Amino acid sequence: MSALEGVEGEDRQDYTREESRAIRQRSSRLLGSLLRPLRGRVVVAMVIVAVSTGLQTAGPALIAFGIDAGLPAIMQHRDAMPLALVVLAYLTAAIVGAVLMWHYTLLSARISQAFLYDLRGRIYRHAQLLSLEFHESYTSGRIIARQTNDLDSIRELLDSGIQGLIRGVLYMAFIAIALVLLDPISALVIACSLPILAVLTRWFQVTSQRAFRATRVHSARLIVKFVETMTGIRAVKAFRAEGRNEREFGVHVENYREANAKAIGVFGVFDPSLVVVGNVVVAAVLLVGGLRVADGQLAVGVLLAALMYARRFFDPMEEMAQFYNSYQSASAALEKISGVLDETPSVPDPARPVDLWHASGAIDFDGVRFAYRDDRVVLPAFELHIPAGQTVALVGSTGAGKSTLAKLVARFYDPTEGTVSLDGVDLRELHPKDLRRAIVMVTQEAYLFSGTVADNIALGKPGASLDEIRAAAHAVGADAFIEALPDGYDTDVNKRGGRVSAGQRQLLSFARAFLADPAVLILDEATASLDIPSERLVQEGLTTLLADRTAIVIAHRLSTVEIADRVLVMEHGAIVEDGTPEELIGGSGRFARLHKAWRDSLV
Template structure:
């Protein structure tokens, strides 16, 4: 009994937590929407006024027809054509005014929606750039692309047409109801009764569709993630011949997406015919009751025509509003996901009161540093290290020893869990971001090149660099000759990810980029690991120039790269187990001496 009670309580707690979380997510989405609409208040007010006047003009039509029939025709039989002429002129005027204002509202709402989308796209892009490396290592690129593409498209569809349908439809129904009440209260009462089954049907649709529409967003995102990851890793796909397996996995995801959409269609297959049935029954009842009253002389013929038209028109927007609910559910789910990304806080925040460091010497110090990735084991336990300015340090050790983690801490991709990493005596957490990025640069093994020219890629190190500075940087690291040999020299488009140049050439371009940036501290994270021997020798020559007169931290498995270091640190399990010059460590009997001996034997 006690166990059952505990289980029940935990289930209730989970339900309460789920409801609280849902409220928090909705609140977050509403805050985002409010912040997007805040700068557009004036346009929104104008749009509301325009659509109200437009709807009133459109709704006036049946009442004017009733006036023309009940007042104009009897007056015309008495040779008084004025009432009928006034009714006709008024009907024409309201039609023209309504059409003009609808056109104005359509343009106005489109401008509002585009302004919102522009703001939102910019926010998502800036936020994903601002977030720390930890976020990008845990949040797949496919999911980020889904936020910027399919999710924003859902919001665009809602803003472009859904909101218009909702506002116009809701106002139209309200105005039609009021007009019906003024023309014939009894017919308005019949319409009011019809709202009961209409509300029940709509509520049924809402409860079932809300869950299904969220599933469509998830299924859509899964398809995009799988596609992006497959295309990003296409070389591995080709190398391991995983096309057939990927085809099966992707087919399952597409089938899930199809099934979810089929459930959506089935819901509309019940809801839309239900709306038509309720509308037709209501019109039939109004016509029957009104016809009997006309026969008894209680209602004019023109008034009967007006109430039938109003009743029919009352249900016209319902299908569009149902489609709005479709768009709304997709957009609401998308907005929740986007708002979640926008409310993510960087795990490496900018300092509240940054300290400027205009000129850096490059003195790096680790003081009582301990580091663990979120929810993971400790990688660096109580770590101390002092790297004097201008010293070249090589980090050596087995995979997982903590070398790359140390480099990420120096680059401030992560902050230490405890302790301090400082540059020239200033804690990196207090250093101004622009000074940090100018003082410390990392060159990775990937040597990523962006779409654009070779010159554009080198200039990333210094965006305002002149062409002479770019070519000087390329000459300094030995890249000038091969760049000049490209089809258009420095103006050659390197294509996606640098596909037009070899791995060694890409690395030389990345070195030129780093040389142009002229950092005080340069980190090379296995920058020669993917190169063949000729390419490595080419890069080694460039390294001599690149590392001169600056602090350097080299992470390398190849001991040929270590030879140019002033100091070697051998790391194991996050600790430094050997520290000395390459010559001293080679002459010893420790780990580095054994590694060096094995390397020499492999060259023999």
């Protein structure tokens, strides 16, 4: 199941057996790839914790030897040496075990951080490489949940859960060995409880898995709602949607609370049950052992050691149950993350890329058919040739296919059938660096990143000098307002360009695109945010900067179309009119009617 398929199904809590198996295999592959570079340190950590646990387990056996051998030696022979040696061995084991656990804690922390560093980087890199199709389907809130909530769950497991599991398993194994060597009958009494523990643990495993998967689902919904509300806060304010959002968010909070309560309730049944079973076993060991001591079949020290071991045998079970809590949460998180990382780009890089160092800008659509889904065909059969250096304006109603055409040229999507080529090279075979250098797209949503004005313009050409940045800003008419900012080109635009208006953000995006100096420039409703004076300034810059460059201009404002060499009118994914602005305006077709209506609106 790919991540895109999982977008709609991500909120599911129940999967088929085949789906669950596939998800587990996918998560296991990811886990193995993350642990493989760390296997040396993991082996060392395992050895350290094994030796440390073994030394700690030796305590009751040493006490039994001290009672049964050391005390009689003092009472009968006035010899304190055996008891002294036992005490010395006990203290040595405790100190060495503690030092080894300290070293293990530091080493496990380094392993944990290396693991998370690798995983966090993979998510970030892979999310950037994924196609536009993925990001249009997978909400930003879910991506944030992968990088925050889910990674925190994995961190908690690595920091404390695994340590508790390893120590618990080893502790129980060493206790079982020590009991068999000290008193096989007491070991047999404890063994009688194992079937009950197996049934109880299995119930806990199945029930908690369902409960913790539900917590991850509701946690993701909570984050998605919060991110969407904050991202669209202007619309929330404009439509007075605070009350409705608060109610919807309250439902998500309540669902999350209930899911957590159910998960904790499962643990609340499991933990007391372990305590009851443990106490019953200790009582049984005491009863059987006490009768054997009275008959002279068992030494008092051995009975005491057996009781201590019996009591300690069940202590790790509680730690392991706590581990399973963390494990279920981390396992569900790893499922989500592996789903994202398993997603392959729908616009993959070519296996054998073709270099195109200097593109002239000729664009060709040959037998192109494109559909977002099988039932949503946007371009049924499309043919188009745009000569190098020609400025083409695309006009048509909403949904006519203009933006889809632009996205195909920018290779945000690949055609379902046919080819889109640049200078005769199929875009699917063109080297990605050459493609991004040759074709630049400016959209209506001019996004500014945190940093200075100069930094945002330089995104079009990393390493550009300040003079080049100033020249690009001047070309599009942005230099006047930039110089008026508090720190000029060094002004921090803040998140989402908070210091500049929507029209100014668009001008900065133009400067960024012009600095990139592409062979093909695509403007998708790029002047929609500009007022009339700003639009005229940009058009003056466009007239100069679009010279000797292929340009595709998509606009509803027909004033922008006037700078075009050629106008294409699109309807239902097909070109219905093709000609110069003057030819189409002088005719009686759709563009002439649109132009007349636009002129009348100005009057």
